[in-house]
Amino acid sequence: MPEDIRIHVGFKDHIKTKKLLKILGAEGLKSLIFLWLSARETRPKGNLDGLAEEDIELMGDWSGLPNLFVPALVNIGWIDKAEDGTLSLHDWETWQRFAFFSEERSEQATNAIRIRWEKKANTKRIRNEYKTNTNPNTPSPSPLPFPVPSPSPNPTPIPPPTEAEVVAAWNAIEGIHKVQDFTDNRKKALAARLKKESWIRSWKTALVKVSQSNFCKGGGERKWVADIDWFLQPDTMTKILEGKYDERPKPGNGDSGHSLPTQQQSGFDYSRIGRTISNLSVVPTAPATIPPTITEAPNAGASPKQP
DSSP states (O other): OOOOOOOOGGGGGOHHHHHHHHHHHHHHHHHHHHHHHHHHHHOTTOBOTTOOHHHHHHHTTOOSSTTSHHHHHHHHTSEEEOTTSOEEETTHHHHOHHHHTHHHHHHHHHHHHHHHHHHHHHHHHHHHHHHHHOOTTOOOOSSOSSOOOOOOOOOOOOOOOOHHHHHHHHHTSTTSOOOSOOOHHHHHHHHHHTTSHHHHHHHHHHHHHHHTOSTTBTTSTTOOBOOHHHHTSTTHHHHHHTTTTSOOBOTTSTTOBSOOOOHHHHOOOTHHHHHHHHTSSSOOOOOOOSOOOOOOOOGGGOOOOOO
């Protein structure tokens, strides 16, 4: 605990300080400060009752004439003298509040520690009583008040695909931009996607839908063609599975327009992407069960901008 006193910066110019210097000189000023310091250690409340003048002089290390130091401090006002003759340091509670309430703070800290330890002791006692009075082999009530459902088994985790497997499956699709270099940014994007179990389970299904989308192969008005960077974006998988890039007929035009071309028209063997994926070491998964959502067709046959 810090043991110090506080002296206001106005102390040196105070009228009582000047009177003390005039009456007792520098020795009197030194002894007043020494008296304060001694009181901080032995009289934190600032009371000097029960002390003889000689005792107070010793507390201040007064080396002048005897029986001069204390009467001078009383006359100037540095020491208060009550009607019953008891002495106390002037305004000690006001200027030295930290020292004045040090005993109360110490008591509060002691009580806080005691309460904390009692709480820990009570907690340990309650635990011991519970262990003593509780039979771990107590049978459950029969019949049970509610049917207890069996926990549903967790799906078997699927190992994530490797970079080479994703690149091989992507490059097996005709009509899209092929991967020439799987850059560091692409590796980071794939690593981020592989943190989601849903992406690992559905990436093959999404690639099949990409292979069947004329829009992803430049069939839109802006001739946009899908690339691997687009496929590895966070929301692309969801959009593909929801059917955003599926073929749809033009308004008022029947089945013409964006209808899926036949194998003879496109020259692309749609089974090729399926065979490529099925040959990978990754365990094949069932197609996504979420039905594609038919979004509102663009006006005048216009295709959406690049996703």
